Amino acid sequence: MTGGLALEVVLSGGVVRAARLRAGRPVTLCQAMLGRPAAEVPAAFERLYALCGRSHRIAARFALDAARGRDATGAARQAALRDLAAERVGEHLRSTFTTAASLGLPAEPAEVAALRAAFAATRPGAPGAELDASLAVLGLHTASSGWAARMLDAAGPPADGAGTVDALSAADDPAVLASLARLGGAFAALPHLPLRRPETGALARSLGTGAPRDRLAARFAEIRHAAALLRGDAGDAPASWFASGTLPDGSGFAAVETPRGRMHHLAAVDAQDRVTGCAVLAPTEWNFHPDGPLVHALPGLRVGAGAAAEARLRWLVGLFDPCVGCSLTLREGADA
Secondary structure, eight states: OTTSEEEEEEEETTEEEEEEEEEOOOOOGGGGGTTSBGGGHHHHHHHHOSSSHHHHHHHHHHHHHHHTTOOOOHHHHHHHHHHHHHHHHHHHHHHHHHHHGGGTOOOOHHHHHHHHHHHHHTSTTOOOTTHHHHHHHTTOSSSOOHHHHHHHHHHOOTTTTOOOOOBOOGGGHHHHHHHHHHHTHHHHHSOOOTTOOOBOSHHHHHTOOSOHHHHHHHHHHHHHHHHHHHTTOSOSOOGGGEEEEEOTTSOEEEEEEETTEEEEEEEEEOTTSBEEEEEEEOTHHHHTOTTSHHHHHSTTOBOOSHHHHHHHHHHHHHHHOOSSOEEEEEEEOOOO
């Protein structure tokens, strides 16, 4: 699938027997940044990435600043963290409403209105005054009820598909950045850590199990925490949300916890402040690796047959939250 992901699932007796995933995401977008004035690049990244665009802008900005030898000020970091918190609320809501459609779970008119208000409140520069009221309507203000409770019920019991999650974290930054600096786009397309199958995103940050219900609950918990950060009721965001610095070769890096997981940017500039090096590793490449967490989570799951199986599988794919489209092909067989 050009520009996206293609998942093939083999079913037998309503149970997933095998899953295969092909990635066709472009890894050459960074080439378009080479030679550009560095000042133009953060905004260009935000335009290129429709999802998590603010995270890309922030990562690009601080990676470039590090490459120039500039330290991020405290005020700049706080502004970035507020942007990340707002984007986290909006993207988690977007992903949940989108994937709920796979199971035919409509929202009530008041809930749709609340969703629109919440999106508006998390846009750059919005005052955000209506965010808490909107989350309360959705059942997300203090505990999961109403719409949120219906989503959790649809996700199934905690034991359904549970397993240990190998979380990608800030502790992995040195190894990831070293490989990204050495291999560039090849590593960004198929990232790998020896003897690991890392997952990133809300579930990995919560250190929960791999159960679909836990994945959704982790997302909802992050919405509440990010909203509390925005209204100043949760102290500072964890230091792991954002990191930047300079590598031994003089290039700058930034690692950012986007809504979908930990993302890495590398950048280099010349004396004229033009970009001479650029690499980006997005969270989707970890979670939707051909030998990654999604592919290994599906075999053994009971999903039914026909339209019901397709709906359930699209829901599960949505819980892993790709930032590009993922086509789904089902076939009957006995592949192991």
